[in-house]
Amino acid sequence: ESTEVAVIGAGPAGLSLANMLRRAGVSCVVLEARSRSHVERRQRAGILEHAGARVFEDWGLADALLAGAPPDAVVEFRVDGEPRYLDVPALADGRTGRIVPQQVLVGRLVATFLDGGGDLRFDVDDVSLHGLDGDRPTVAYRDSGGTVRELACDYVAGCDGHHGVSRAAVPERALTTYSYDHGIGWFTVLADVPPARHPLLAVSSHGFAAQFPRGPQASRFYLECAPDDALSAWDDDRIWEQLRLRLGESALPTGAITEKSVVEMRSFVVDPMRYGRLFLVGDAAHIITPMGGKGMNLAIADANVLARALRAALRDGDDSALAAYSETCLERVWNHQEFSRWMTEMLHESGDDTLAGPFRRRLARARLDRLFTSTPAARAFADLMTGG
Ligand code: RFL
Numbered sequence: 001e002s003t004e005v006a007v008i009g010a011g012p013a014g015l016s017l018a019n020m021l022r023r024a025g026v027s028c029v030v031l032e033a034r035s036r037s038h039v040e041r042r043q044r045a046g047i048l049e050h051a052g053a054r055v056f057e058d059w060g061l062a063d064a065l066l067a068g069a070p071p072d073a074v075v076e077f078r079v080d081g082e083p084r085y086l087d088v089p090a091l092a093d094g095r096t097g098r099i100v101p102q103q104v105l106v107g108r109l110v111a112t113f114l115d116g117g118g119d120l121r122f123d124v125d126d127v128s129l130h131g132l133d134g135d136r137p138t139v140a141y142r143d144s145g146g147t148v149r150e151l152a153c154d155y156v157a158g159c160d161g162h163h164g165v166s167r168a169a170v171p172e173r174a175l176t177t178y179s180y181d182h183g184i185g186w187f188t189v190l191a192d193v194p195p196a197r198h199p200l201l202a203v204s205s206h207g208f209a210a211q212f213p214r215g216p217q218a219s220r221f222y223l224e225c226a227p228d229d230a231l232s233a234w235d236d237d238r239i240w241e242q243l244r245l246r247l248g249e250s251a252l253p254t255g256a257i258t259e260k261s262v263v264e265m266r267s268f269v270v271d272p273m274r275y276g277r278l279f280l281v282g283d284a285a286h287i288i289t290p291m292g293g294k295g296m297n298l299a300i301a302d303a304n305v306l307a308r309a310l311r312a313a314l315r316d317g318d319d320s321a322l323a324a325y326s327e328t329c330l331e332r333v334w335n336h337q338e339f340s341r342w343m344t345e346m347l348h349e350s351g352d353d354t355l356a357g358p359f360r361r362r363l364a365r366a367r368l369d370r371l372f373t374s375t376p377a378a379r380a381f382a383d384l385m386t387g388g
Contacts, residue, residue: 002152013282013299014159015109020307045296050095051387072097081248091382133276186263192255209246272326292340
């Protein structure tokens with residue numbers, strides 16, 4: 001069996017890439033370890049930045065993927081209970097993101113790919129990559145029926161997330177890895193609570209908290225916690241009590257909590273995002289904390305760069321964009337890592353003195369206040385929010 005591009009993983013990165021490759025007339029096979037229903041139910045991110053929406057428009061995929069997804073407009077910062085609003089599209093020359101829960105986007109990417117005749121194989125096992133530094137790599141795997149198969153290809157796209165096999169297939173000496181522990185903990189819950197009027201980021205002496213929309217009747221909440229806090233330390237009563245306190249909303253409605261997890265507040269980047277004929281895409285190459293909402297967006301941006309580069313290499317015999325793939329992607333990755341870290345400091349350290357001391361607390365407050373006193377500062381923030 002053979003194809004032009006073997007895509008490992010059917011998350012936002014692999015599915016975006018596969019749909020783009022189809023539009024480009026490049027053949028691909030997608031291999032996914034989990035079942036279709038598992039992939040379509042995995043709830044994580046919720047905001048597609050303006051740059052991501054434009055990518056789908058450019059590929060003629062926006063109608064299929066984004067129909068009915070409301071625009072993401074005003075962001076509320078609630079500082080010690082006092083609301084402050086930033087109208088991001090107004091500050092970004094009309095550019096606006098879209099509110100689309102990750103599982104909705106993934107479900108539509110799967111349907112669009114399969115409806116167009118795409119080859120997507122769920123429930124595969126034991127994926128291994130071979131001959132990556134040669135001319136004709138192969139991917140071995142066990143299909144859903146238990147039969148061992150081999151797929152020959154021109155290129156492999158490693159879109160299998162942070163714990164996948166693709167990055168692990170690269171010899172250690174060939175990659176430089178950057179890893180950073182932000183030194184704080186986050187706890188997240190998904191609950192059947194209608195979203196606040198605007199995406200909400202709350203700063204107070206009780207600790208950071210946030211509420212983001214995940215569909216018309218669901219919210220994802222984030223709560224700062226001790227880095228070593230266990231899941232068991234957060235029963236439902238404590239969650240609601242802390243959310244009411246931190247959001248400054250004594251009448252916050254409660255609802256069924258459908259998921260609870262501790263978020264690792266860690267960043268990770270590999271350089272280069274390529275080894276021979278293997279290209280790492282999305283979380284396989286880099287992870288970022290949820291602050292700023294960039295993880296899914298980086299995955300889609302990488303997929304766009306790679307799809308264009310593969311089309312040029314396979315259709316026009318022009319390898320220059322493939323040669324530049326890693327450098328092109330890493331520029332955006334580091335820019336978003338910096339934005340995320342900048343926001344993390346601003347919104348955690350401005351709350352109280354315990355995290356970074358009284359001097360840093362005042363610096364963080366100055367950074368936050370500047371967004372509401374300086375239009376150029378607010379415009380720079382909006383520019384980064386929308387993904388440039
Ligand atoms: P994914 O989504 O992890 O998909 C990888 C896919 O590969 C499959 N796989 C394999 N397939 C075949 N063989 C193997 N050996 C395989 N190993 C794994 C997996 O089953 C899976 O289907 O990576 P991808 O596509 O790079 O997409 C990245 C995004 O999912 C991720 O960056 C975001 O979810 C991060 N993230 C957020 N991003 C945002 O932009 N905004 C947010 O608000 C946001 N919130 C979040 C998040 C991530 C979270 N978690 C759980 C990590 C909130 C949370 C809680």
